[in-house]
Amino acid sequence: MPTDIQVAAGKVSSINPATGEIVAEFECATPDEVNAAVARARAAQPAWEQAGVKHRIAVLRRFQRILHDRKDDVATLITHEMGKPKVEALLTDIVVVLDAARFLIDNAHHALKPERIPHSNPVLKAKSAYLLREPYGVIGMISPWNYPLSIPATESMAALVAGNAVVLKPSEFTPGIAIELRSMLHQAGVPADVFQVLPGDGPTGAALAAARIDKLIFTGSVPTGKRVAAAASQRLLPCVLELGGKDPMLVLDDADVDIAATAAIWGAFVNAGQTCLSIERCYVHRSLYEKFLSAVVEKGRKLRVGNGMDPATDIGPLIHQQQLRIVESQVSDAVAAGARPLLGGHRMSELGSNFYAPTVLADVTHSMRLMQEETFGPVLPVAPFNNDDEAIALANDSEFGLAASIWTANRSRGQALARRLEAGTVMVNDVVSCYAIPEAPHGGVKSSGIGRTHGRAGLEEMVRVKYVDSDLLPNLKKVWWYGYGPEFSQQMQGFSDFLFARGIFRRLRGGLRSAAAFFRKGRL
Numbered sequence: 001m002p003t004d005i006q007v008a009a010g011k012v013s014s015i016n017p018a019t020g021e022i023v024a025e026f027e028c029a030t031p032d033e034v035n036a037a038v039a040r041a042r043a044a045q046p047a048w049e050q051a052g053v054k055h056r057i058a059v060l061r062r063f064q065r066i067l068h069d070r071k072d073d074v075a076t077l078i079t080h081e082m083g084k085p086k087v088e089a090l091l092t093d094i095v096v097v098l099d100a101a102r103f104l105i106d107n108a109h110h111a112l113k114p115e116r117i118p119h120s121n122p123v124l125k126a127k128s129a130y131l132l133r134e135p136y137g138v139i140g141m142i143s144p145w146n147y148p149l150s151i152p153a154t155e156s157m158a159a160l161v162a163g164n165a166v167v168l169k170p171s172e173f174t175p176g177i178a179i180e181l182r183s184m185l186h187q188a189g190v191p192a193d194v195f196q197v198l199p200g201d202g203p204t205g206a207a208l209a210a211a212r213i214d215k216l217i218f219t220g221s222v223p224t225g226k227r228v229a230a231a232a233s234q235r236l237l238p239c240v241l242e243l244g245g246k247d248p249m250l251v252l253d254d255a256d257v258d259i260a261a262t263a264a265i266w267g268a269f270v271n272a273g274q275t276c277l278s279i280e281r282c283y284v285h286r287s288l289y290e291k292f293l294s295a296v297v298e299k300g301r302k303l304r305v306g307n308g309m310d311p312a313t314d315i316g317p318l319i320h321q322q323q324l325r326i327v328e329s330q331v332s333d334a335v336a337a338g339a340r341p342l343l344g345g346h347r348m349s350e351l352g353s354n355f356y357a358p359t360v361l362a363d364v365t366h367s368m369r370l371m372q373e374e375t376f377g378p379v380l381p382v383a384p385f386n387n388d389d390e391a392i393a394l395a396n397d398s399e400f401g402l403a404a405s406i407w408t409a410n411r412s413r414g415q416a417l418a419r420r421l422e423a424g425t426v427m428v429n430d431v432v433s434c435y436a437i438p439e440a441p442h443g444g445v446k447s448s449g450i451g452r453t454h455g456r457a458g459l460e461e462m463v464r465v466k467y468v469d470s471d472l473l474p475n476l477k478k479v480w481w482y483g484y485g486p487e488f489s490q491q492m493q494g495f496s497d498f499l500f501a502r503g504i505f506r507r508l509r510g511g512l513r514s515a516a517a518f519f520r521k522g523r524l
């Protein structure tokens, strides 16, 4: 059965990539419908904000319970719509969302409350000041298909608990999960217009980015992210861009080969390699190189590829034919340029049209597309290095900078090298799991994006800070107001000395010189 992309005649259809069956079908929202949804969200948002953070946390707690109760059905739907093994749907989508909800339930009240801002400058001490964290209003979200629940749900929960309304345009390949998310949030008590889902494809996303939203949270590929950023720049729309990666794994000379090899195959093949944080490049110290290659091949051979509904399956299908063709062409280019295929490197048509064998390639070089472009498939390319400096240089030689990992028996050595890597996250002796740590900020540097989701930093992206300053001496004219002149200039030089001159005597003299400014005549 054909399992290619299907976006036809104003409709989006999610297709089970393992079987080719249609799972769900929706009309694409038109630009008028997008604008109407944003207008409804704008009208509904103030009441949601005024309901207060405690109320919103209670709603989130109900949502957490509903999702937990429905975890089996939701995991089945995720596997049907995008193919990953059901146990991965549970762990990497559902549990991630449950835990992110817990983080917000425990921390949102404290993180969002007004924060006192003390002043250290002596003439500004007679002021009381604080920061308010206010919701933007309406946040637009555009999400991809690879983590069809955890990405839109974690971002939406943070936006909602901060008091925003959310309009979500999910991937055209996984609209059904987003509709399920909507139903659970509404059941938990989020008002219908405060969380809306607009099924659709690229043009629907473009219409949302052009609508009267106050901020955009985009997760997807670098090319689409650049298009979205260009559109947003026309009206200075703030946006967070969570984009692609080409994450390196560095296996140092003191690493445990067995553990690093097991981590490498999981990090490269989880979700069939369709993870923004996948290991896409693996560099191994030359002294361990052949041993490491034998270990990953031996372990990789044991992996079972198949329908994600079968509990024995380790690796499901790729999402669609276009993704499979990208993987195939990068692998065949690399082999033609001298990469050594050790495992896989071919389709598994006997299972269906979207299955690709877990693949290990040795002796890859940086001139190959496989080491420069995002692959997003079950491919582990491995290359040797001679010393730490070379490993860091190879890892940083990329337009991407999402995450990286370092494998070593010496944690301090790993942490010291982590400082030299150009990445939003560096894990020492672990891979990928940073996304499941609700306290950890997620986001990249270089082409991997702008801004952060998750954790305290992700919550901060959902609010504007407003600084409120109240003067405690409202009946006094400020010393710096008009009434300038030569005498005042001298006094202010003294004031500057009082604050910043070198030596206690010069400072005291400056203080005495400036004191008269407070009583000077001739002020307006």
Ligand code: NAD
Binding pocket: 142, 143, 144, 145, 146, 147, 151, 169, 170, 171, 172, 200, 201, 202, 203, 204, 205, 206, 207, 209, 219, 220, 221, 222, 223, 224, 225, 227, 228, 242, 243, 244, 245, 275, 276, 374, 376, 402, 442, 443, 448, 449
């Ligand atoms: P994509 O860029 O093709 O699509 C992402 C979303 O953008 C979809 O909802 C799509 O309909 C929408 N879209 C397409 N054209 C648009 C336009 N002109 N204006 C507005 N929206 C538009 O990406 P994808 O194939 O869905 O997802 C895979 C990519 O996402 C990979 O590159 C992966 O690394 C990246 N990703 C990044 C993260 C992260 O957190 N950094 C997480 C998951 C996936």
